[in-house]
Amino acid sequence: MENKVPIVSVVSSFSGLTLPVIGMGTASYPPVDAGTLKSAIVEAIRAGYRHFDTAFIYGSEQPLGAAIAEALNIGLIKSRNELFITSKLWCTYAEPDLVFPAIKMSLENLQLEYLDLYLIHWPLKFSKEVSRLPVPKEEVSVIDIKSVWSAMEECRLLGLTKAIGVSNFSSRKLEEILSFAKIPPAVNQVEMNPLWQQKELNEYCKAKGIHVSAHSPLGSKGTLWGDNRIFDCHALKEIAEAKGKTIAQRWQICLRWVYEQGASVIAKSFNKKRMEENLEIFDWSLSVEELEKIRGLPQCKFNSIGTFVEPSAELEAQL
Ligand SMILES: NC(=O)C1=CN([C@@H]2O[C@H](COP(=O)(O)OP(=O)(O)OC[C@H]3O[C@@H](n4cnc5c(N)ncnc54)[C@H](OP(=O)(O)O)[C@@H]3O)[C@@H](O)[C@H]2O)C=CC1
Numbered sequence: 001m002e003n004k005v006p007i008v009s010v011v012s013s014f015s016g017l018t019l020p021v022i023g024m025g026t027a028s029y030p031p032v033d034a035g036t037l038k039s040a041i042v043e044a045i046r047a048g049y050r051h052f053d054t055a056f057i058y059g060s061e062q063p064l065g066a067a068i069a070e071a072l073n074i075g076l077i078k079s080r081n082e083l084f085i086t087s088k089l090w091c092t093y094a095e096p097d098l099v100f101p102a103i104k105m106s107l108e109n110l111q112l113e114y115l116d117l118y119l120i121h122w123p124l125k126f127s128k129e130v131s132r133l134p135v136p137k138e139e140v141s142v143i144d145i146k147s148v149w150s151a152m153e154e155c156r157l158l159g160l161t162k163a164i165g166v167s168n169f170s171s172r173k174l175e176e177i178l179s180f181a182k183i184p185p186a187v188n189q190v191e192m193n194p195l196w197q198q199k200e201l202n203e204y205c206k207a208k209g210i211h212v213s214a215h216s217p218l219g220s221k222g223t224l225w226g227d228n229r230i231f232d233c234h235a236l237k238e239i240a241e242a243k244g245k246t247i248a249q250r251w252q253i254c255l256r257w258v259y260e261q262g263a264s265v266i267a268k269s270f271n272k273k274r275m276e277e278n279l280e281i282f283d284w285s286l287s288v289e290e291l292e293k294i295r296g297l298p299q300c301k302f303n304s305i306g307t308f309v310e311p312s313a314e315l316e317a318q319l
């Protein structure tokens with residue numbers, strides 16, 4: 001099966017990491033059942049996706065593992081090595097002693113020997129299992145990044161993952177890691193799209209050789225943490241129309257824009273037609289004028305921690 005998605009090298013990773021620039025997200029809202037999720041992933045592999053993004057908290061590790069097993073069984077792929085699998089350490093396990101059991105649990109869910117990338121999901125620690133959402137602020141603190149990062153490094157050295165990184169980290173938090181890391185983070189997965197461009201964070205990461213991976217590139221339409229702002233954005237509609245794309249295909253403008261910034265993209269669609277459409281971004285480009293127009297769009301963050309953690313100015317100030 002032909003791989004339609006170009007591969008990028010992550011510049012300064014110790015491991016010489018390479019990854020397919022488009023990954024399929026597996027977090028869905030409202031959540032879908034395991035059978036639907038598994039079928040959507042098999043369909044995505046058939047369509048040419050080779051990079052899958054999961055996390056312990058999504059509950060999608062098991063269906064992803066089952067889909068990989070099926071793809072091998074029916075010959076869509078010959079070996080697990082053809083895939084790039086990312087998972088994430090959830091905030092309840094953000095303690096040095098819990099990192100090893102957490103990655104082992106993820107590997108068991110996925111029925112895999114190793115991950116390609118293991119990320120710290122948020123720079124947060126929850127003191128217990130989440131009893132309700134938003135998580136009460138007394139149960140949330142800032143992660144002790146030095147000890148947790150060292151446990152992440154250990155996972156990498158043990159071969160449980162080929163690379164380690166973070167998600168939703170600010171440049172301030174990255175700076176902290178870089179001050180003591182023996183293995184620097186290969187990737188920072190953050191929210192990024194034309195309406196939340198993350199210009200400064202991208203510049204910082206580029207300078208430090210940390211690859212940026214964009215989650216919610218389509219503004220997470222229809223989810224608890226997203227909204228319709230991308231869908232309703234007039235400028236994106238105009239650019240899509242001028243390029244002869246249907247209004248519905250304006251999503252491709254977002255994906256292409258992220259790709260042209262040098263980041264990789266984690267987009268989610270469990271719909272066959274849309275998952276195929278989302279791969280059709282490599283035989284055209286945005287013009288200088290279109291890039292300029294996008295650069296000028298008003299900025300607005302969508303997926304702030306406020307969607308699942310009680311507001312706390314004290315906490316936010318430390319992130
Ligand atoms: N690290 C982190 O903290 C986070 C990571 N993520 C990861 O990133 C992934 C993607 O982000 P997510 O927030 O899901 O949002 P996206 O921005 O990828 O948007 C997903 C939504 O857009 C719809 N959609 C996808 N393609 C199209 C299209 N071509 N036309 C119209 N609608 C479309 C999907 O519906 P449909 O399926 O019906 O097509 C879905 O409702 C997640 O699944 C997860 O893996 C997400 C949030 C936070």
Ligand SMILES: O=C[C@H](O)[C@@H](O)[C@@H](O)[C@H](O)C(=O)O
Nearest residue numbers: 027055057133225303307308
């Ligand atoms: O319960 C918390 C939420 O799922 C929160 O974790 C998500 O917004 C997440 O960051 C994601 O990766 O999708």
